[in-house]
Amino acid sequence: MKYSYEGIREYLEGNYSVDELKNFLEKLGLNPIILEGDSPGEFEIEIPSNRADLTSITGLARSLLPLGDFKFHFPDFKIITHTDKKLPVEISSYEDCYCYAGRCIENVKVSPSSCWLKKKVESAGFRSVNNVVDITNFVFWELGQPMHAFDKDLINSKIFVRRASDGEQIVTLDGVKRTLNREILVIADNFRPVAIAGIMGGVNSQVNEKTTNLFLESAFFNPAIIRKSSKILGLRTEASSKFEKNIDPEIIVTALDRCCKLINELCGGETGELILTGSYKTKERVISLGFTRLNSYLGYDVSVNLVEEIFNRLGFQTGISGDLLNVSVPSYRQDVIHDVDLIEEIAKYHGYEKIHEEIPVAVITPSEDDSTIFFINETKDILTKLGFSEVINLGLVSMDEINNFEMGNLNPVEILNPVSMNFSHLRPSLVIELLKNFQRNSAYKNENLALFEIGNTYFLSDNKPTSDMAVSLGIMDTGDHSGFKGFSTFKGKIEYFLKTYFYPVQVQDYVIDFERDERNTGIYYNIILENIPAKEPQKDILGFIFEPAQSLLEKYDLQGKEIFISQIDLEVLKNKGFLKSYFDKNKTPSISPIRRDLSLVVKAGPESEWRFIVDNLYIPELLSAKDKIKIFDIYSFSAREKKELQKKFGFKEPVDILGLGISIFFSNEKGNLTKDNIDNKVHKIIETLEKSGVRLRHEQI
Amino acid sequence: MNNEIFEKAEKEIEIAQHGIKNISDNEKLEQWRIKYFGRKGLILSFTQKIGGLPEELRPLAGRKINEWKNYLNSLYENKKKEIISSSAIKETFHHGSMPLYTYPGKEPDYAYLHPLTIVTKNMVDIFKKMGFGIHTGPEIETDYYNFSALNTPENHPARDMWDTLYLDYHEKILLRTHTSPVQIRIMKKIKPPFRIIAVGKCFRRDAFDSSHSPVFHQMEGLMVGHGINFAHLKGILIYFLKELFDSEIKVRFLPAYFPFTEPSAEISISCVICKGKGCSTCGGSGWLEILGAGMVHPEVFGNISRKDPAYSPDKITGFAFGMGIERIAMLKYGIDDIRHFYNNDIRFISQFG
Numbered sequence A: 001m002k003y004s005y006e007g008i009r010e011y012l013e014g015n016y017s018v019d020e021l022k023n024f025l026e027k028l029g030l031n032p033i034i035l036e037g038d039s040p041g042e043f044e045i046e047i048p049s050n051r052a053d054l055t056s057i058t059g060l061a062r063s064l065l066p067l068g069d070f071k072f073h074f075p076d077f078k079i080i081t082h083t084d085k086k087l088p089v090e091i092s093s094y095e096d097c098y099c100y101a102g103r104c105i106e107n108v109k110v111s112p113s114s115c116w117l118k119k120k121v122e123s124a125g126f127r128s129v130n131n132v133v134d135i136t137n138f139v140f141w142e143l144g145q146p147m148h149a150f151d152k153d154l155i156n157s158k159i160f161v162r163r164a165s166d167g168e169q170i171v172t173l174d175g176v177k178r179t180l181n182r183e184i185l186v187i188a189d190n191f192r193p194v195a196i197a198g199i200m201g202g203v204n205s206q207v208n209e210k211t212t213n214l215f216l217e218s219a220f221f222n223p224a225i226i227r228k229s230s231k232i233l234g235l236r237t238e239a240s241s242k243f244e245k246n247i248d249p250e251i252i253v254t255a256l257d258r259c260c261k262l263i264n265e266l267c268g269g270e271t272g273e274l275i276l277t278g279s280y281k282t283k284e285r286v287i288s289l290g291f292t293r294l295n296s297y298l299g300y301d302v303s304v305n306l307v308e309e310i311f312n313r314l315g316f317q318t319g320i321s322g323d324l325l326n327v328s329v330p331s332y333r334q335d336v337i338h339d340v341d342l343i344e345e346i347a348k349y350h351g352y353e354k355i356h357e358e359i360p361v362a363v364i365t366p367s368e369d370d371s372t373i374f375f376i377n378e379t380k381d382i383l384t385k386l387g388f389s390e391v392i393n394l395g396l397v398s399m400d401e402i403n404n405f406e407m408g409n410l411n412p413v414e415i416l417n418p419v420s421m422n423f424s425h426l427r428p429s430l431v432i433e434l435l436k437n438f439q440r441n442s443a444y445k446n447e448n449l450a451l452f453e454i455g456n457t458y459f460l461s462d463n464k465p466t467s468d469m470a471v472s473l474g475i476m477d478t479g480d481h482s483g484f485k486g487f488s489t490f491k492g493k494i495e496y497f498l499k500t501y502f503y504p505v506q507v508q509d510y511v512i513d514f515e516r517d518e519r520n521t522g523i524y525y526n527i528i529l530e531n532i533p534a535k536e537p538q539k540d541i542l543g544f545i546f547e548p549a550q551s552l553l554e555k556y557d558l559q560g561k562e563i564f565i566s567q568i569d570l571e572v573l574k575n576k577g578f579l580k581s582y583f584d585k586n587k588t589p590s591i592s593p594i595r596r597d598l599s600l601v602v603k604a605g606p607e608s609e610w611r612f613i614v615d616n617l618y619i620p621e622l623l624s625a626k627d628k629i630k631i632f633d634i635y636s637f638s639a640r641e642k643k644e645l646q647k648k649f650g651f652k653e654p655v656d657i658l659g660l661g662i663s664i665f666f667s668n669e670k671g672n673l674t675k676d677n678i679d680n681k682v683h684k685i686i687e688t689l690e691k692s693g694v695r696l697r698h699e700q701i
Numbered sequence B: 001m002n003n004e005i006f007e008k009a010e011k012e013i014e015i016a017q018h019g020i021k022n023i024s025d026n027e028k029l030e031q032w033r034i035k036y037f038g039r040k041g042l043i044l045s046f047t048q049k050i051g052g053l054p055e056e057l058r059p060l061a062g063r064k065i066n067e068w069k070n071y072l073n074s075l076y077e078n079k080k081k082e083i084i085s086s087s088a089i090k091e092t093f094h095h096g097s098m099p100l101y102t103y104p105g106k107e108p109d110y111a112y113l114h115p116l117t118i119v120t121k122n123m124v125d126i127f128k129k130m131g132f133g134i135h136t137g138p139e140i141e142t143d144y145y146n147f148s149a150l151n152t153p154e155n156h157p158a159r160d161m162w163d164t165l166y167l168d169y170h171e172k173i174l175l176r177t178h179t180s181p182v183q184i185r186i187m188k189k190i191k192p193p194f195r196i197i198a199v200g201k202c203f204r205r206d207a208f209d210s211s212h213s214p215v216f217h218q219m220e221g222l223m224v225g226h227g228i229n230f231a232h233l234k235g236i237l238i239y240f241l242k243e244l245f246d247s248e249i250k251v252r253f254l255p256a257y258f259p260f261t262e263p264s265a266e267i268s269i270s271c272v273i274c275k276g277k278g279c280s281t282c283g284g285s286g287w288l289e290i291l292g293a294g295m296v297h298p299e300v301f302g303n304i305s306r307k308d309p310a311y312s313p314d315k316i317t318g319f320a321f322g323m324g325i326e327r328i329a330m331l332k333y334g335i336d337d338i339r340h341f342y343n344n345d346i347r348f349i350s351q352f353g
């Protein structure tokens, strides 16, 4: 909305400068922006969508009242009716239209606006049309109620507020013929729609220079219906965006009367009686706010007087009973619903800067992390060490680009309302954009590149849009053009990369295989992971290495370059790689020490006490000097766990307990330790521990 | 006969001495070594013969063998050194007139992380220090998580704040417009108290120009517990911003509107370019908007507490915040065009590692 210092001064009397006014607005979070070409003191304010009240000059002026010693001038006038002329109004559903008010004015003189009025409406951002239309816009700007003036003689005897029927048509004031449907609310006469309710009038009932009799409308429509209608029609107007928000229902008649009064004064004519269908009166809303809650919410104590003064100046009635502040909310503040809304008003007018800062000291166990993040970071580290630099792409591609690659049945996900056709689909593969990255870099003469990206690929699975995390690696080389050296170097890096995930298990369990699949756009070498020890040898396709054909490279101005791009499914790596199977339960890997973890419960005490217990396990029949015990975790239990464990293990109530995680590494230099050997030893260790009062919570093999 | 053996051996030694003189490469030297020290070589075969000598000659033979062994060995070692030094200097350490060892070594290829990854890591590290856990959420979301559960029901005018890209109108599947849906997903998964952050890609129906992008990254934060208040929100965020930028910056909190927080705040820092004097980056105001935040709206808790009473808005409070990672990276590094992040020009990417 456009406002000016001069404009506000007419309604808010007081001693303040342009800069001070800007500071007031800033303090309320309204961030006035000075537009280029505007004179000083003119500015634009972006009104938050919940604050319909600020979209009028009186509403804005009122919101400034707590900030200084001001006098508020609300328009003061008295409506005079001259005739009892009425137009019957029928509302088909009060769900759609809560209240409809109108007045007829006869024998007016429609003419261009006077200088004063023209300047007023233009500075508010409206185009001056004629004196009647300009007055309706002026009242909209002043009181926030959208108004509409009809040529009464063009309306056939009655006003209906009803839904349009499917296929019904109207030419709106912008000259566009619009086809309506049942979702759209219209104002109609006996035969046809004469306006789209709350959005725009129709040409068929438009006020023109020949108009002498007027019908003025001031109504309160269901905001959701106006929003929906406006979306269906693709038509947003000042009026519709106002009606979408909650307007002040109680201003309807005041605004209508103000409008009629001004028309009367400036265009002549005789004003008819008030026509009112539905009710504009709202129920009194009282919200209670506890001072204890207020202070604990903001983190500091606010004085009762200050709070009451803020609300009273804003036009809220207040009362105090005990700890409670009871606030009666005026109808123009439809946004104030919860006690936190009151808290915000207090914080805002008192100033956010007055709230002190504090680092919360609440005892909170560090919150758990999602392992995906660590997995991704780990992978990024491996790849940079292998010489690949990271790129990040939008992930939005066109269907043409997808088709360039012949990747088989990918079922790409289409964006239904794309911002441009270049970004019409979500990428089904990371390769598409990586090749573009090479294209761009090559144009910049950045040669010999190794790049990678980690991100989602998207596809339809069972017709549902789905995403899958993947990594793409690519190299671009000026190359020796034999093709082979580049391929083997790249393949070697891919293998090395994959082994970092599978090596810890035992390389011989997994075989990474490549299968060649030649297509018109290039050769795909599918990367197959075979898990040999599984009963049924398991094959997983991890991804592929793609060698683009020259014809494809030409499309990207990359002819003659040696390029290989690989894509690997990270979900498979994450689920099958070392994170999952570092320790295979049914196998004892040879030579390397064998680890067993025990989770113990011990009496809480000085460290020396339980460390001693663990050290005592180094006795000949249990552990040799080559075996090792490591304490890897010490933790305390929640109150609930503590109770349970004390009960389970028969610890007497006052004894405090601690959790201890230990790892035992059995030396296996000769490679002859069997699972039974170890089970036996572990069993003895547990026995020994239990003798010294330690309890086993669980064992992890 | 006994003397014959010694004489024959002495002669062999003499031949060896001559033989080695003409050797100039390692291969021939190795053949020479095998001839005298190998399994069938002179030294071993002579040693084997000691056993057949009369008792009184055996000590002498032992001494002789040692003598010959040491002599041959010294010949071998000297020759080896000679070959190494000559060939090395000639072939390895000289290339034209410049000794090769003075040439620059071949460095491995340097590789760089993307600046958005680096900035994200900086930001995450600060929150990790304050005990925040890190989480993720899906990019493809439903209307429920992206809007309704965040107190932005259908036909709510606030929806205009986020221009949404849709994938399925009927099932109401969309690309998340912010990371805030992670708030709902987390609260459905874990119990308060907790403090978490979430990072990820977000999508909006925006043009791709110097200050807009249809894709961008956000960091979301959420802290929920008993007695969490606005002062805590200020404390955490001021600490974060001072750590991230500079302890000298000023931080300003002003009222704002988000449907899922109340009170809501928009947080600015004093311009890092002009130090608050006013420049083109800050539009002359001296301030840079950097964060949106607020106290979690009771309606948001209410949506969760219907199934999990631990989230009853009478029992707990919390704050949430969100910020654009591109925006922070642009201010931190003085980048003036958001498209740089997605052009992936290696000359740009390599400036931040």
Ligand SMILES: [Zn+2]
Residues within 6 Å of the ligand: B271, B272, B273, B274, B275, B276, B277, B278, B279, B280, B281, B282, B283, B284, B286, B287
């Ligand atoms: Zn600046």
